Amino acid sequence: xxxxxxxxxxxxxxxxxxxxxxxxxxxxxxQSFFWYRQYSGKSPELIMxxxxxxxxxxxxxxxQLNKASQYVSLLIRDSQPSDSATYLCAxxxxxxxxxxxxxxxxxxxxxxx
Amino acid sequence: EPxxxxxxxxxxxxxxxxxxxxxxxxxxxLYFYWYRQILGQKVEFLVSFYNNxxxxxxxxxxxxxxxxxxxxxxxxxxxxxxxxxxxxMYFCASMSGNLDTQYFGPGTRLTVL
Numbered sequence: 001x002x003x004x005x006x007x008x009x010x011x012x013x014x015x016x017x018x019x020x021x022x023x024x025x026x027x028x029x030x031q032s033f034f035w036y037r038q039y040s041g042k043s044p045e046l047i048m049x050x051x052x053x054x055x056x057x058x059x060x061x062x063x064q065l066n067k068a069s070q071y072v073s074l075l076i077r078d079s080q081p082s083d084s085a086t087y088l089c090a091x092x093x094x095x096x097x098x099x100x101x102x103x104x105x106x107x108x109x110x111x112x113x
Numbered sequence: 114e115p116x117x118x119x120x121x122x123x124x125x126x127x128x129x130x131x132x133x134x135x136x137x138x139x140x141x142x143l144y145f146y147w148y149r150q151i152l153g154q155k156v157e158f159l160v161s162f163y164n165n166x167x168x169x170x171x172x173x174x175x176x177x178x179x180x181x182x183x184x185x186x187x188x189x190x191x192x193x194x195x196x197x198x199x200x201x202m203y204f205c206a207s208m209s210g211n212l213d214t215q216y217f218g219p220g221t222r223l224t225v226l
Binding site for chain 2: 034036042043044045046049088090099100101102103104105106
């Protein structure tokens with residue numbers, strides 16, 4: 001059973017701080033990794049994608065991937081109250097076009113003003 | 114910006130009834146998906162569809178479920194005889210190419226009474 005594990009939280013950070021969200025996955029064959037943000041009652045919204053080991057930065061967001069450790073993380077710098085949401089880690093387990101995503105349960109982030 | 118649309122936003126049905134959930138994927142996308150999320154749980158893959166046929170389905174996607182792309186724009190999920198446990202948010206997603214990003218629609222909340 002291919003699994004994606006996340007701490008459910010909540011992770012509470014003050015406004016302006018760095019929020020660090022972590023995810024581990026079980027399938028060593030995984031090729032693609034995504035962070036989605038989900039507000040309550042809404043659909044997942046893509047934040048970042050990452051395919052290679054190392055860091056990828058986009059604005060206030062940095063995704064980090066370590067395939068050897070089967071670990072992917074998301075850093076949010078200068079956290080804002082509007083960042084309060086559930087962050088879903090999703091993994092594409094196979095290098096195919098069909099690319100079904102396996103999701104973690106999500107980490108709930110609370111940013112206090 | 115192109116987006117995935119879904120109708121209806123909320124569907125209430127009686128147990129045993131058939132429901133059809135509709136999706137209009139992004140126009141140049143080739144890969145289509147249905148996921149569901151039971152309240153408080155993780156997003157789960159149901160089925161992927163490519164080149165007018167199912168490419169993969171999960172164990173959730175039993176004989177009660179079917180998908181169809183009846184024309185060049187719509188992508189539907191049919192549940193033949195709904196059960197109480199089918200109550201969930203159903204998300205349609207589409208993707209343009211291999212290893213690309215899946216974009217999610219706003220979801221249909223299905224309530225089975």
